[in-house]
Amino acid sequence: LYAPGHENNVWPYKVESHKFYAVPISTYALSGEKVALDDRESKEKGLSSSQWHDLLVGKFDEVSGKDEPVIISLHSSISGTGDYLDALKQFINHAVSNNAGFVKASDLVNMSITGDHSAVPSLSQVSNTLSTSQSGQNAKSGCAECDKMKNDTNVTTNVIKF
Numbered sequence: 001l002y003a004p005g006h007e008n009n010v011w012p013y014k015v016e017s018h019k020f021y022a023v024p025i026s027t028y029a030l031s032g033e034k035v036a037l038d039d040r041e042s043k044e045k046g047l048s049s050s051q052w053h054d055l056l057v058g059k060f061d062e063v064s065g066k067d068e069p070v071i072i073s074l075h076s077s078i079s080g081t082g083d084y085l086d087a088l089k090q091f092i093n094h095a096v097s098n099n100a101g102f103v104k105a106s107d108l109v110n111m112s113i114t115g116d117h118s119a120v121p122s123l124s125q126v127s128n129t130l131s132t133s134q135s136g137q138n139a140k141s142g143c144a145e146c147d148k149m150k151n152d153t154n155v156t157t158n159v160i161k162f
Contacts, residue, residue, distance in 0.1 A: 006022070006024070009022075009024050010024060010026070010063075010068045010069065010071075011024075011068075011069065011108070011111075011112045012024070012105075012108055012109045012112040013112070021109045021112070021113075023071060023105045023108060023109065024071065025037055025038055025071050025072065025073050026059050026063075026069070026070050026071045026072065027059075028055050028058050028059040028062070030051075030055065035047075035055060036073070037055060037056060037059060037070070037071065037072040037073065038072070038073040039052060039072075039073070039074050039075055039078040039079045039084055039088075040073075040075045040077075040078050042055065043078050043084070048083075049082075049083035049084045049086060049087040050087065052084055052087050052088075053087035053088075053090055053091055056070075056072065056087075056088075056091040057091055057094055060091070060094065060095055060098070060100070064098065067117055069103075069108060070095075071105075071108070074088070
């Protein structure tokens with residue numbers, strides 16, 4: 001989850017002797033154990049979709065009002081369909097209703113480099129994309145990047161910043 005010496009980093013950090021940045025996935029304590037907000041790891045640990053939802057909401061609520069992002073890792077094979085997708089949609093609704101903004105991991109790295117932690121897309125883009133995906137329509141959201149990500153079947157790291 002982190003490079004040695006970066007156990008407490010919540011923002012991206014430059015990996016020593018390299019030109020790239022690590023983006024630490026958020027963790028949340030579950031029964032005294034730190035669990036990464038990664039849907040595949042949660043599924044492998046036997047967590048139900050309800051427990052997955054509780055992890056996401058718990059971490060979101062824990063850092064609300066702090067200058068700390070919530071970084072989650074999603075795999076289309078886990079959260080792309082079924083109960084895990086339903087839990088993810090419920091969580092996104094919770095985040096949106098609490099004024100969360102959403103950024104790509106690359107944007108979060110830039111925010112970390114510049115120190116400007118306020119550069120987030122408008123919530124209307126997020127709400128528009130969410131309502132489009134929930135209705136099952138293939139309509140464009142009005143946000144080219146959101147439309148591109150919606151059709152991506154690769155692993156996606158989603159970042160929620162508020």
